[in-house]
Amino acid sequence: MSTVTALSQTILQGLGGSGNVHDIENCMTRLRIGVRDVDAVDVDALKAIPEVLGVIEDSTMQVVLGPGLVDEVADELGRLAGSEVRMGEDSTDVSAEALAARGAQIREDRKAKNQTPIRSFLRRIANIFLPLIPALIACGIIAGVNGVLINLTTRGITPWAADFTPALAALASGFMSLIAVFVGMNAAKEFGGTPVLGGAVAAIIPFAGIAKVTVAGQALAPGQGGVIGALLAAVLAAFVERWCRKWCPRSIAMLVVPTVTVLVAGLVTIYVFMTLAGWISVGIGTIANGLLAGGGAFAGFVLGGLFLPLVMFGLHQALTPIHTTLIEQAGYTVLLPVLAMAGAGQVGASVAVFMRARHNSSLRNTIKSALPAARG
Structure with missing residues (x-):
């Protein structure tokens, strides 16, 4: 038995077994595991595992393992939990009504335990951006390498790189140019909608043809509003879609629901959200630059002091929209x-x-x- 397998089995036991686990995700350093019953989790046993660097108790348990190891354990946990669930299934038939009732009860229990509106909202924002972080890291590193090569090429030190830097620029910028689409897909999924519809509505924001649309006498700019506009658009699309499915007959739902969703959410995005989110984005940039320019060491002390508590509770990913907005505006984030x-x-x-x-x-x-x- 490999070390990773043994570690994963020990963690699974501490979580109350595979029957208590319904979702497994991970970020760069920690496992995020959805559990059905928090009381069934043996937190002390998890903390006693030598490889575990920390445990944060919640309906979504967070087990800190560190970079590299967390990816291997997440994959192994998914395999172990899936196989154990299949081996432990009851052979007797269970009615669809009973399964639906059980699922509804589990969801209600999860919502009721240790949830505040602010924490729930921040956790949702984190869940939207968490899957995007690997691509952001990769593109950021490539952009940094490309910047160094461009500087060296301009100085005549690496003339061979002149034909190579445009390719690196495309690799670094391609994802960022369409990040609104990915944010829209994740946001729609998080708020109960269809991901592709959220992406379709958010795709309006980077579309070059949006420059032909005027709102209150002002032409819109491609990318105006950025990820904040994409968030608003996708969340609205999710609510419109769910509303449509309540009244639309099933026989025509395939045609009516996506059309109404994209039409309503898309028009609101064009005529309201892009302008509103554009103001918010500019405000974020102005406040961030002004705070650091005028706040000096005190501003750094406050920001640094608040950051680690957010990390402790796994809510620091909620800052990603702000960083992304600053990167879209200036090419980097000052925060x-x-x-x-x-x-x-x-x-x-x-x-x-x-x-x-x-x-x-x-x-x-x-x-x-x-x-x-x-x-x-």
């Missing part, structure tokens, strides 16, 4: 380097404790396990 200093300070403090606690092997082992994730 992320400041927020990253919180993690840098944490690493520095951990190294200091590691050097001082020479006789506390347990504490030093914990720090050694946590440092790779903190540096990442």
